[in-house]
Amino acid sequence: MPQHVVQEGQARFRVGAAFYRPQSAIARDLATLAAALYRQRHGRLRVLDAMTGCGVRPLRYSLEAGADWVWANEGNPELAGLLQENLASLPGERYRLSHRDAHQVFLDCFQQRDFYDLVDIDNFGGPAPYVSTGLWATRLGGLLYLTSTDGRATGGHDPERSLRTYGAWARSHPAVYEQGLRLLLGHAAQTAAARGLGIEPVFSLFTGQVHRVMVRLTRKPTLNEKTYGFLAYCHRCGHFQTLPWRHLGRETCVCGPDTAPVVSGPLWLGPLHDGATVTAMQALAEDWTWRSQARLLATMAEEIDLPPYYFPLGEIGRRGRMDIPNRDRLIAALQAQGHRAAVASMDRQGVKTDAAFETCLAVARTIQQTRNPKPETRNL
Numbered sequence: 001m002p003q004h005v006v007q008e009g010q011a012r013f014r015v016g017a018a019f020y021r022p023q024s025a026i027a028r029d030l031a032t033l034a035a036a037l038y039r040q041r042h043g044r045l046r047v048l049d050a051m052t053g054c055g056v057r058p059l060r061y062s063l064e065a066g067a068d069w070v071w072a073n074e075g076n077p078e079l080a081g082l083l084q085e086n087l088a089s090l091p092g093e094r095y096r097l098s099h100r101d102a103h104q105v106f107l108d109c110f111q112q113r114d115f116y117d118l119v120d121i122d123n124f125g126g127p128a129p130y131v132s133t134g135l136w137a138t139r140l141g142g143l144l145y146l147t148s149t150d151g152r153a154t155g156g157h158d159p160e161r162s163l164r165t166y167g168a169w170a171r172s173h174p175a176v177y178e179q180g181l182r183l184l185l186g187h188a189a190q191t192a193a194a195r196g197l198g199i200e201p202v203f204s205l206f207t208g209q210v211h212r213v214m215v216r217l218t219r220k221p222t223l224n225e226k227t228y229g230f231l232a233y234c235h236r237c238g239h240f241q242t243l244p245w246r247h248l249g250r251e252t253c254v255c256g257p258d259t260a261p262v263v264s265g266p267l268w269l270g271p272l273h274d275g276a277t278v279t280a281m282q283a284l285a286e287d288w289t290w291r292s293q294a295r296l297l298a299t300m301a302e303e304i305d306l307p308p309y310y311f312p313l314g315e316i317g318r319r320g321r322m323d324i325p326n327r328d329r330l331i332a333a334l335q336a337q338g339h340r341a342a343v344a345s346m347d348r349q350g351v352k353t354d355a356a357f358e359t360c361l362a363v364a365r366t367i368q369q370t371r372n373p374k375p376e377t378r379n380l
Helices: 022-042 056-063 077-089 102-111 128-137 159-166 176-193 275-287 291-303 313-320 327-336 357-371
Strands: 006-008 011-013 046-049 069-073 095-098 116-120 138-148 198-206 211-218 228-233 240-243 262-268 341-344 347-353
Touching: 006 022, 006 056, 011 056, 022 056, 022 116, 022 138, 022 198, 022 211, 022 275, 022 291, 046 056, 056 069, 056 077, 056 116, 069 102, 077 095, 102 128, 116 128, 128 138, 128 159, 128 176, 138 176, 159 176, 176 198, 176 211, 176 228, 176 262, 176 347, 198 275, 198 291, 275 291, 291 341, 313 327, 313 347, 313 357, 327 341, 327 347, 327 357
Parallel strands: 046 069, 046 116, 069 095, 116 138
Antiparallel strands: 006 011, 138 211, 198 211, 228 240, 228 262, 341 347
């Protein structure tokens, strides 16, 4: 029985026995926008898709982003027939199909000085085996798109595995979705710095199951005390704080000197996104009538300069012993008090703000009391 054809963007393909996650289409949408913008700015786009699966990414990079050349590599040779069929719609001189180990591909690129404008690594599990070798295939100023699906490690449920993968100790707290992105960025920054290079985040995305970050490779390291450090969280009062290296071992909490916060890190403390690029991607998404993607990019742009954590609405309600507050009313009220506040892109039911957690609780209580005033009591 012939398999049905799937369409995503302008790409039409069959899945067969290959791995394909429809829920990750947003990650491919944003990558396509970034790739198209890169080509507009540089006049070229050469893409290496190291783990191509069913071939949807090389199809979209070619058909929608206008890639001049795409190398689709898939380690499983049993998918050769499927990929040949799926990629047949592309001109033969504009793509290459291979079935090799991704590490061998990256190292061969370096040895042959065959560097790519965009290297896409959509792996399963942690990123550690591929970040180091993936850098070898990436052009300076080019883009590297990294993946982590290991939510157990990034969520603080297996700190020892986090240590092995990221060189960081991850603890459990309410903002672990963002923690996963920052662990991934921190690992990339540290790996690049060891080679005298740096990374700049282009955008960072959590899809609900998968963490993906796109970074730009730079000539100079971006790893320093301001961009790479620790995040402390107090389970007693809900307060977050960043912790520089020189203050390790001296962390205290605002709720009292006898309270010791739990510490995660080291991880990336700098911006999750590049403002100019995200804004340009949003404009391009609007030109393409990609409305939901444009809204997501607008959310990303609003959170760029906010602290490296967020407060879930459910956590505010739980600690405040109240109904879960309305997100937009809470943000507006915080802004009215002079605080910066925005929706958290990695958790639509979360608020990123420079206000303290106790301030968020107080504002949420005021909103609730205003909406549900206590009835007057009269003496009869």
